[in-house]
Amino acid sequence: GFGTLHHKMLQYWKRTKTSLNPVVHMNNVMSNVVLYDLVDGNYKHLGSAGKDFYQAFKPNALGKKVKSEDFRMAEKLGVFDADMMKRELTNFEMDTYAKYMKIGKQSDDKLLENMWDGTKKFAGKTPMDKLYSAEDGVFRLALFKDHLAKNVGKGMTPTDDQYAAAGKHARKYMLDYEIDAPAVQLMRETAMPFISYTYRAAPIIAETILKKPWKIAKWGLILNAANDLTSDDAEYRTERKRQKELEQSFDVLNIPGANTLVKLPNEKYLDVSRWIP
Numbered sequence: 515g516f517g518t519l520h521h522k523m524l525q526y527w528k529r530t531k532t533s534l535n536p537v538v539h540m541n542n543v544m545s546n547v548v549l550y551d552l553v554d555g556n557y558k559h560l561g562s563a564g565k566d567f568y569q570a571f572k573p574n575a576l577g578k579k580v581k582s583e584d585f586r587m588a589e590k591l592g593v594f595d596a597d598m599m600k601r602e603l604t605n606f607e608m609d610t611y612a613k614y615m616k617i618g619k620q621s622d623d624k625l626l627e628n629m630w631d632g633t634k635k636f637a638g639k640t641p642m643d644k645l646y647s648a649e650d651g652v653f654r655l656a657l658f659k660d661h662l663a664k665n666v667g668k669g670m671t672p673t674d675d676q677y678a679a680a681g682k683h684a685r686k687y688m689l690d691y692e693i694d695a696p697a698v699q700l701m702r703e704t705a706m707p708f709i710s711y712t713y714r715a716a717p718i719i720a721e722t723i724l725k726k727p728w729k730i731a732k733w734g735l736i737l738n739a740a741n742d743l744t745s746d747d748a749e750y751r752t753e754r755k756r757q758k759e760l761e762q763s764f765d766v767l768n769i770p771g772a773n774t775l776v777k778l779p780n781e782k783y784l785d786v787s788r789w790i791p
Contacts, residue, residue, distance in 0.1 A: 520703070521703060524703065524707060525602070525603060525604075527707075528602065528603055528707055528708070529603045529643065532598065532603065532646065533599060533603060533640075533642055533643045533645075533646035533647075534640070534642055534643070536642075538788075539642070539645065539646060539649065541788040541789060542646065542649055542650070543649050544786070544788075544789035545788065545789050545790060545791050546649070546650065546653045546688070547789075548733060548789060548790055548791055549653075549687075549688065549689075549715070549718070549791045550653055550656070550657065550688070551729065551733075552718065552719070552722045552726070552729050552791070553657065553687040553688075553718065553722075554726075555653075555656060555657050555660045555687075556660050556663070559656040559657075559659040559660045559663070560652065560653070560656045562656070562659060563652045563653070563655035563656035563658075563659060564652050566581075566582045566584060566585045566655060567585070567648055567651060567652050567655065569581070569582065569585075570582075570585050571648070584655065584658065584659055584662070585655060587658075587672075587677050587681070588654070588655050588658045588680075588681060588684065591677065591678060591680075591681030591682075592681065592685070593654050593655065593658055593681050593684045593685055594647075594651045594654060594655075595692070596654075596685045596688075596689070596690040596691055596692050597647055597650040597651065597654070597689075597691060598650070598689075598691050598710070598711075599643060599646055599647040599650070600647070600691075601691035601692055601693075601710075602691055602702070602710065603643070604643075650688065653688050654684045654685070654688045655684070657683065657684040657687060657688055658680045658681060658683070658684040659680075661679065661680040661683045661684065662676065662677070662680045665679065665680070687718060689711065689714040689715060689718075690714060691710050691714070693710055693713065693714075695713075698710065698713050715791045718791070719791060733790070737774060737776065737786065740776045741775070741776050741777050774786050774787040774789075774790065
């Protein structure tokens, strides 16, 4: 019973740090932009994917929701079922403790769980939760479309195998939060609640460094250029020193010397470190 209570409280706390936090919506979209670029996604598909999402959830003049063929196939192949919202922030799959440790199945005592359910009035899916999921979904669908465009001949109808390959590609490279590794499942229930992101993103970053290091250098140059537009050398050295003192972990963008504190014209700084996967 306590295991179930802990899982539900942690789940809701994580939502307050992600889908219910407007700042994280911005960070999520911007990090998706960078991640999409690192895996060579063509940005022209983002507009098409956004239009498909809009039509799928906004009823038309006849009151019907229209799903494109790409959207229906991506949905069928589980491309949208791999995001954090469905895998970690809602009860989309079995609770980790119930799955791996069988806690909560040895007794019919549901007192703690019922007490928590009675207090979390705002724990149902809100418009912000749905928006957070859609923000990820658009990029997943765009990468799905991109893979089809690169592997299916122009004017040709994709085969089932080609659709399946596109679905697998989109799930993997826009981060698949369906993780069965018991150690990772346990850590995200305890001291490292957001380890899933690192677990999935780190291999993609490593692959980019090995195969396409210019991608990392490009974003480093963009951030440095944005900072240099409004900073002189003295300011840059001071802020860079302060940033290094704040950093406690390895930042791949330090390789080309990127400064993720971008100076703004109003004498303030914009920390864009969370925009980088």
